[in-house]
Amino acid sequence: MEEVVMLATVPERVVIVGGGIASDACAAELRQSGYNGSILMLCGEPWRPYERPPLSKEALDDKGSIEERFFLHPESWYDENAIELRLGVHAAGLDIRQNTVELTTGEKIGFDRLLLATGGTVRKLWIEGGEAPNVHYLRTKDDALSLASALTQGSRIAIIGMGVIGAEIAASARKLGCNVTAIEPETGPMTRALGSQLSNWLAGIHHKHGVQALYGVSVARFVMEDGLVRAVECDDGTLVSCDAVCVGIGIIPETGLANDAGLAVANGIVVDHQNRTSVPSIFSAGDVAELPAFDGADRVRYETYQNAAEQGATAARAMLGQAADNTGPCTFWTNQYDLNIQSAGKVSDEFSIVWRGSMGDDGFVAFFLDGERLVGAVAVNRARDMAVARKLVAAKIDVKPEDLASDVLPLRSLLKALSKN
């Protein structure tokens, strides 16, 4: 309780550590919510917040298009909203008694409220050659530009990991005419995000587009020559010759600052449903934050755009003492080839699936049911259905499978029935 009393009731100085979506959304929401005090955003990279989703898509196959749509906001927006950006700076320490952040330069910056939106760093392959110049990881704009230069027509690209990032890179690389071989220990692409049925379907799509995939195998070692990886040897003995390697095996949340300062940290910085950490003046949002799951049964860390934006906005409102709640379902989208895949809520083999349309169609929706309870949905090329499905999932309702499956019955009628209850 003592710490709560120490909180300035009306904050005058908000400091945001991190320069991604969660940070940007927090700053935007602070101003939208009427906050007039100072906002200082400490960005580790040398540019203002930008869109990460295009890095595995448009940034690779159409480099020229990226600049205009790359940044979240024009530079003038930050001036107009009195949001001070410090670019290329890194926080080295956090003092939770003095309420200060210390930069690597030694400079100390005081705050009334702090947002830790430090994101994550790519998980690297710790094997010999893992740092070779033709081994690419993808997290930042610089990573994308470096990878793009390797994806030339006819080049042989080995993709390690067919999660969302690996699968998107595979699609982009095929579009650019690369010879793509994917190596994935699971049974198909994006199994964790889609469940096995949809993963099998997506495996077929990648196969149709010419991706050679090795599922159920892992990397044993890199075959090196002149400091470059020339082939990937798999644990079943298969040798994949390559000109470049792309590794997409996840991120490690950047919890160091929080950990050293004594904040509660588990698989991420532990926050409540308002994105507040174990220290009341300090909030955390985005890829680095571990929050109560949508169904309250668990704690989760999401690595998605919408969740980062919503959490940043939630933290902003909570900083100001306004109503704030982040317990919506996890949502994400991915674009591969001519497919737009969107997902909301829980998607797992433990649930039964009701299909609206079928997997062979140009577009379809898979609803995931736990008994009669709708817990998740995946839509392929059905963005409009997905907008409704997201709201249905968020409503935590019981549904009749035949209503979801009927293409005659508009999904919106289910939503309307809901609002009448």
Added chain:
Amino acid sequence: MSNKWIKTCNKSDVSEEEPYCFAVSAEKNIAIYKLDEEFFCTDDLCTHGNASLSEGFQDEGIIECPFHGGAFNIRTGEPTSYPCINAIRTYSVKIEGDTIMVAYDGE
């Protein structure tokens, strides 16, 4: 360039639940909305991402982008939700019989 009224779709093509996407050129689509028996028109391409607003979720006077959850006021084009911060262009609409006419200057 002065505005030119162009024929788009019929009134019956547009519902409050499904905005109508109309191609004014090979590169450009516009979205036509029905709202309380009135019709409105905006650019179809979201000012934030590469998404078609006519594929989005219309909730009374608000169109929600189908990709990132950003949203715009259909009448004014003003952004109403993050990450959209730039207004979407709107076009004047008039009705001739059953046809929806849009003032489009070719740009």
